């Protein structure tokens with residue numbers, strides 16, 4: 661079998677076209693969805709992701725601000741900035757690019773963001789709402805994966821989803837969203853014994869470990885769906901966690917890196933910001 665490639669990039673473009681229309685309609689109602697992205701320090705990879713977010717919001721006609729702070733910004737200054745953004749009625753979405761420097765607590769920052777503007781879906785209140793199956797902002801990467809599966813007509817109900825990675829950003833929330841859609845979910849991680857014995861059982865294999873080449877065709881069951889969430893820079897090139905060539909020979913569907921999950925992440929960020937604006941303005 662040679663897997664069909666699911667291009668998140670193409671789907672993202674289609675969805676952003678729809679969003680552009682929706683934003684035009686919102687503008688006519690006097691609502692101008694606005695995203696503020698805060699980045700601390702000079703990490704080139706972070707800067708490049710943030711640029712992508714800026715470009716995407718511009719393209720759909722969304723207002724967006726980028727606030728660039730120096731590496732030595734104090735935690736208190738950042739908390740004060742977030743407090744001002746929370747109170748600013750023209751701001752609907754706030755995203756603080758992670759990771760933040762070591763002298764700043766990422767958990768404190770996440771909890772300082774008003775849950776109604778938490779378009780990353782990382783605030784404990786929103787995480788709790790997701791856990792209990794309520795409507796909320798879902799974390800962008802997991803949400804993007806769910807939309808990709810849905811649009812590729814892959815029904816998750818009753819399927820065995822195996823997730824490699826247990827971060828708060830991807831691994832844990834994607835497992836929760838899959839469970840909410842009645843998948844059977846297994847979480848694997850760095851301490852899992854005999855990883856392959858688990859991944860081989862997967863109907864849907866989601867790899868979000870941050871280790872290039874961790875999963876190969878040998879880990880994949882014939883006909884499985886493979887979603888590669890890895891964002892690794894190897895020799896300056898973006899690569900995933902999955903060895904694409906060998907996995908493609910066994911899987912039924914596979915996502916590439918780049919042009920796979922990444923563009924969907926940004927798209928769901930725009931989606932969440934529009935949702936925040938609609939909620940705040942009750943339209």
Ligand SMILES: Nc1nc(=O)c2c([nH]1)NC[C@@H]1CN(c3ccc(C(=O)N[C@@H](CCC(=O)O)C(=O)O)cc3)C=[N+]21
Nearest residue numbers: 708709756757758759780891898918919920922923925
């Ligand atoms: N608060 C916060 N929220 C995030 O959502 C967040 C974050 N911090 N920190 C970093 C990670 C990483 N991330 C990516 C988003 C899009 C692409 C993306 O669009 N990638 C393109 C290529 C981009 C390129 O070539 O550089 C692709 O895969 O085709 C990648 C990575 C969001 N993150």
